[in-house]
Amino acid sequence: MRDEIIVNNITERANYEELNPAKWVDEYADYLYNFALKRLNDEALAQDLVQDTFLSALEKSNLFRAESSIRSWLTAILKNKIVDTYRKRANALSGEMRIGSVEDEPEFFDPDLNNWKKKHWPAPFGVEDEDALHNKEFMNVLRKCLFKLPSLWMSVFKLKHLDEEETGFICEKLRITSANYWVIIHRAKVNLRSCLQKNWM
Amino acid sequence: MKKELKTEEERIAYNCRKATLLIEKQQEIELTVREKMELQFHLTGCYICRVYEQQSILINRMIRQLFNTQKDEANLNHEFKEKLKQKIAAKLDNN
Known part of the structure; x- marks a missing residue:
């Protein structure tokens, strides 16, 4: 001993x-x-x-x-x-709030037909053909749009795009189901895309 | 009057909500054969979702670039560092 x-x-x-x-x-x-x-x-x-x-x-x-x-x-x-x-x-969030949402998040899709509502139709940004990644102003708009996302969505993005973690790892660590993971990714992207279109064009 | 979707094909053709979800999944995991067929069928007839797909891929690349090019330029202030050194020294003495 x-x-x-x-x-x-x-x-x-x-x-x-x-x-x-x-x-x-x-x-x-x-x-x-x-x-x-x-x-x-x-x-x-x-x-x-x-x-x-x-x-x-x-x-x-x-x-x-x-x-x-x-x-x-x-x-x-x-x-x-x-x-x-x-x-x-x-x-810290519970129930419906658990997934998080964007302030004044619109309903992008028709509730019955599930197609895009006309006023939310994605339109080309006009930078797709050039090198958008080197377009500083465009990147700045994205930065501002990202800032508006709820913190859970941002955590998912940081783990996914900065630390390049697998979906399974992210779900386990954040204690979210894989169905919720895809809801978050989907809603985050639809909102980000819409924010870019609104503030860029 | 609102349109009524009668066939499965029609439901897939109209379902941009599901198509955009599959577009997100596809960038990360392998879709099932059925999902792939559904998505392909939808995209063939839906210009708007084709725009979405292109932009979704672009946004992922932009996010990655934004996150990975943040510079390591922030510094902790001197006072904080000195206090931290003292705390570490105190802890070392205790062992």
């Missing part, structure tokens, strides 16, 4: 030497802060999560494996905390 404790203390100390936590703030804090900021768009929350990441990393320093870099290990801890935040935000 005593031997075990001694051995544990030694590995922990060895890990600390290898991990060098006194250097963490200088070496990784800004990187982790930017990582969190991109995913949460909230400076205060991003700061808190960077702090939480360092403190919980110290607690599980024995779980660090030398084959991964310290930065990627810390990033993995932070990423878990970000996903927890996404889930907490999603769970």
